[in-house]
Amino acid sequence: MSSVRISEGISKTILYLAVILSGIVFVFPFFWMILCSFKFNKDILSVPLRFFPPEWNWDSYIRVFTAYPDFNFPRYILNSFIVTILAVVLCLFFSATSGYGFAKYRFKGNNLLFTVVLATIMIPFQAIIVPLFIFIRQIGLANTYAGLIIPESLTAFGVFMMRQFFYSIPDDFIESARIDGANEYAIFVRIGLPTATTALLALTIFHAQWVWNLLIWPLIVISTPEKVVLAQGIALFKGGYNTPYPEQLAAGVIACLPLVILYLFLSKYFVQGITMTGLKG
Amino acid sequence: MRKVMLLVLMLVLLASVVWSSGQTATEKKRIVHFHWTETIYDPINNHAVEMFQAKHPEAEVELLLLPDADRQNKIRVALAAEGEIDSFALSNGGSAEFLSAGQMVPIDPKGFGKSTVQEVVDMWTPGALNTCGGVWEDKYYGIPFELSNYVAWINVEFMKEAGLNPATDKPKTWDDFVAVGKKLVKEEGGSRVRNGFMCNSKAGAFSYLVLLALMTQRGLDWGSERGLVESMDQPRQLARALTTYTDFVVKDKIWDPSLAEDDRGGFGTGKTGMFLTGGTWYWGVADHWGMPRENINPFPYPRYADGVDIGGVGYGYCLFVSRLARDPVLTFEWLDTMASQPNAFIEVGYHQPRVTLSDGSQALDPKLARSSIPYYDEVFQGELAKTSVWLSSTKGQQVQDAVWNAISSVIYGGSSVDDSVATLQSDIRSIYE
């Protein structure tokens, strides 16, 4: 018995060591980013490299908002919030409704249509940027929030995930509700959606981080300063001759915060959500 | 209850989508201008907006300040999609593509209060519109906004440290350049801490422009499409220039690309003793890194002992009125205002070749130029008469891409110069077949 205890003790130590080491490695770049945002420009890439700032640059975060009158970071943050929230809500809507439809109803073309939807995952975004932009322009949505939100709300992964989830819900509740005379949409809203909450929360994190960080589409669609999103703002921050690295990193840290906070709130639902979708098999 | 909530949610969604896609219509005439962003110049450009809007209260200028690498793309996309784009700025390397596709409006003298185009052209130094890329098929389209040329730069502190005399030891030939470069290299603890020379190690445009000068010094005409294609029949000269440049990395080892990515910043932070891609404007940005001005000296590009006497590339930017401009005459007036502050710009090192303003007063004050730009007469003006020409072609980007590929496959990919030249020949020929 005691030999088991000892080997368990050793295993535990090794395990904790491995986990702690991994944790450090994974968090380090973020930590380094924060640290460098408190350095002065000349110290970030100085030779020899100093770990801690030789002098602490407490102004970088303030300067992000005050020293660059052409970069309206509060506005960019607001835009990112608007676009992300609406795109995620729209995504949940599409995924939940179509996932439910594919999973719970047997109709002609079910499998075929689903395969078509799924195939869209394989369409590289770069491939459709130009035709999509021209189309968006034609319907008058260039340089608008809608022009950002609608394309960014479409992901076949969400449809796939929700379909998997709804498959795993037994039909009994639904049948009995039907017998009670409820119409299909009421059933969806009152029975389907509530049970799907955790899966929807998981999908929220997944999609929110994609939309929030997406750079390439806003770069093409938006050119008026008032609709620029945060990812764009940071990328735009590169000056022609010199990039203000501390301020760019500070803006980067600020950009990471909302998602980190969102994740901290929803993290416990994430694993649950994936489990419940039966995604893993 | 839930159903009602769902309905309300959907209505809110719909409403927000509709609202967000609407544009508030303004009564004012809008002028949307595509420009690039640079911290020291932005306030000056914004001031131009204020001046113009004060003179024309019925107009509203939206100055789009875009990152340099992105600007041309944005302009192209906006024009193609018939977006809001009244005017924009392009460099002389980039304007050909747009001019040849008829995207700009020829200069209208009414916008400047003049009656002939020649009167407008005469407000700038002779030949400025040509060098800045504002002319196409003998018609004038662009208002010069910057005229500059690349010269070489060296850190005299490092020179003294290495036992060199700044007054006499600045390189005159490329062989000198390598010798001086070797002396300026600094290693500490087995790794490189300072390059003798460096160029941008990621963006090909800069190496392309330096190589362009070298090729021109070898007698090849890389300033025109025809000259470029014909030069492909001279592999020995191509190889000679390419070897000079790539040897900085491969043989002479005065340039270690992994030390730093950006040459302008690298020079400003002491990571290199020399660099080759700075114009007068560099004075304005050097302050940003706290590099004392007395430590920096510009000097003319080195020459080949047996080559053509020509220096770094001359380039310029022009402002254009787009074919989608809603009020071309008013837009030209806006451009006139935008280009009317050469003295404010020269103080930060930015050189605009404007002689007179539209009201007849003096534009650029030569005395101010000389006092703001150290070595203005000795180095810049002298070299301005002997600049290599930046190719003006609709396929300019593809050429630049092919040349950078030739360079980087030698300095990074271990290819031989001859193989690289062969690839370059086939690439250039197929671009212009």
Place this chain on the structure above:
Amino acid sequence: MRKVSYSVSRLQRHGYIFILPTLIFFTLFLIYPIISAFRLSMVEWNLLAPKVFVGFKNYVKMFGDQRLLNSYLRTLHFSAVSVVAINILAFVFALMLGSRLLRFKNFWQSLIFLPVVLSLVAVGAVWEFMYQGTGFIPIMLRKIIGVSPAWLTDTRVAPYAVIITYVWKAVGFYMVIYIAGLLDVPVSYYEAARIDGAGFWSQLFYITIPTIRNTITLALVSCIIFTFGQFAIQYVITQGGPSRSTEVLSLLIYRTAFQLSKFGYSAGISVLFFLTLLILSLIQLRLFKSGTIGS
């Protein structure tokens, strides 16, 4: 497999209504553009001059294009190494975090998942600093093992620099999928195995892995698809260099269109890319024939 009878009763037709909004939007904003891309691949166009119809000439050119071949190989290399690294690491982490010996599971999970939510534009600059000659990584390496490769300027090493950053960013996501999958393995299986005297490795290979076959399939298939289309990392850190050693397909597509202004050719490459992915996915699904989709 239950036999499905497609009785199109009035009830079942509600399904059409549910999927309708999604179908409409997907068709308009995803499917229609890809079809446009097919059409676009038949022309030469730089966005400003009028389109010039060239038929299949772009595809013919693609066959002899060294740059495209290089890009293809780079993408395959990047995907293969990344997918293997990500899945092995994710599985190992999932095992570690699932161990009953570990406390504060959620905390460790969050640490490893953190990179997934970070903005690449923001963190990309930091990784670039860390890889540079005087940056953190070479300095550490020289301290520990005395040498460091030139991460960003050596054509043999740069692909690995990009892979490392990508793996760092993506592992957390797949780890969560594996965690969820592992939760599903009934504890009774392990009990039975332990009674039979099976050790750790036997349990792993004979119980754990077979039971989570579907999870592995899902992780692998989605990983391959996402990794193949990856371009942000290369764009931010190396710009496809040095000397095109990290120029993956999606970066080439973007470049050909927005830098070289060859929109027709770019569309042709996109079509090729799409077909490749399609074939790859079909092959994988055949190979792993499990019923994740449709059972």
